[in-house]
Amino acid sequence: MAAMARAATTTDAFNAVAEPRRREILDLLAGGERSVTELVESLGLSQPLVSKHLRVLREVGLVRVRDEGRQRFYRLDGKPLRSIATWLAPFERAMSGRFDLMDDVIAELKAQEEDNDGDDDQLGEGHAPG
Amino acid sequence: MATTTNSAKVTLPADTQILITREFDAPRHLVWKAYTTPDLIARWWGGEHGKVTSVEVDLRVGGTWRYVLTANEGFEVAFHGEYREISEPERLVNTEIYEGAPEGVGVVTTTLTESDGRTTLTQLCEYGSREVRDAVIDSGMESGMQESMDALEQVAVSLR
Numbered sequence: 001m002a003a004m005a006r007a008a009t010t011t012d013a014f015n016a017v018a019e020p021r022r023r024e025i026l027d028l029l030a031g032g033e034r035s036v037t038e039l040v041e042s043l044g045l046s047q048p049l050v051s052k053h054l055r056v057l058r059e060v061g062l063v064r065v066r067d068e069g070r071q072r073f074y075r076l077d078g079k080p081l082r083s084i085a086t087w088l089a090p091f092e093r094a095m096s097g098r099f100d101l102m103d104d105v106i107a108e109l110k111a112q113e114e115d116n117d118g119d120d121d122q123l124g125e126g127h128a129p130g
Numbered sequence: 131m132a133t134t135t136n137s138a139k140v141t142l143p144a145d146t147q148i149l150i151t152r153e154f155d156a157p158r159h160l161v162w163k164a165y166t167t168p169d170l171i172a173r174w175w176g177g178e179h180g181k182v183t184s185v186e187v188d189l190r191v192g193g194t195w196r197y198v199l200t201a202n203e204g205f206e207v208a209f210h211g212e213y214r215e216i217s218e219p220e221r222l223v224n225t226e227i228y229e230g231a232p233e234g235v236g237v238v239t240t241t242l243t244e245s246d247g248r249t250t251l252t253q254l255c256e257y258g259s260r261e262v263r264d265a266v267i268d269s270g271m272e273s274g275m276q277e278s279m280d281a282l283e284q285v286a287v288s289l290r
Contacts, residue, residue: 018144088140091148091267095138097177099152099251102161105170109160 013080016060021045022053029063029076036072145260148267150253158242158249162219165240165251171197180207191216195224211238226255228269234262 017023021043028034028042036054040047054074057063061080066073138152154161164170168185176182180201187195196210208229215223219242226236239254257263 092140101174
């Protein structure tokens with residue numbers, strides 16, 4: 001089926017959240033349920049475009065839809081996003097560990113610069129890690 | 131001791147990208163210095179995963195860099211690359227190759243923006259494919275890294 005091959009680019013949550021406008025929609029929905037009209041107003045996009053993004057988000061299970069009268073309401077379903085967060089967590093921890101150590105290095109540089117009255121061309125040696 | 135505890139934020143702006151953001155309580159020329167000076171890099175680059183044993187930095191366009199880490203588990207991890215753009219103290223573009231999987235070349239654009247004496251560091255890492263990008267996240271310099279190193283060691287042993 002040709003349609004399946006084409007759809008493959010947006011059939012998972014990873015791809016769906018890669019699009020900045022769709023992330024904006026998810027940010028808005030993180031604040032609570034919104035009607036399509038409200039989303040269109042907040043985003044400043046055309047209704048067909050917003051509907052297109054909502055369709056993609058619905059296909060990957062990131063939003064749920066509910067009809068009430070003539071209005072259609074969307075709300076966030078965080079489950080597919082949580083799986084991204086879980087996947088990213090070890091990488092994020094590794095990066096944090098690195099930058100936490102960089103904080104210490106930078107704090108030292110800052111202290112040296114203050115001692116030197118703004119003259120920063122000397123970098124003290126002998127600061128053993130830990 | 132650092133007075134701030136900011137965690138790094140990791141997002142995926144596109145299929146082939148990783149975006150890392152971290153704020154520092156210092157003006158950017160100091161962040162730049164910590165980020166590009168070999169004996170300072172040696173103190174933070176390994177994170178909690180081991181001891182940095184070698185840092186080579188030839189900080190000019192076309193110059194190369196290479197960092198080597200001995201992980202807590204005893205194996206060695208090395209990365210290298212080339213500098214493509216340098217504008218101190220705000221922007222650095224370099225390639226990054228994990229020597230355990232050298233076919234996956236990353237391009238890392240590091241940007242430092244300063245506001246009220248604080249600096250936001252962003253690293254946009256772009257890879258040739260989503261598979262490579264995902265492998266970088268999977269490694270996380272944690273379990274995945276250990277497995278790939280074990281696999282590499284087996285290959286190396288078999289070549290002896």
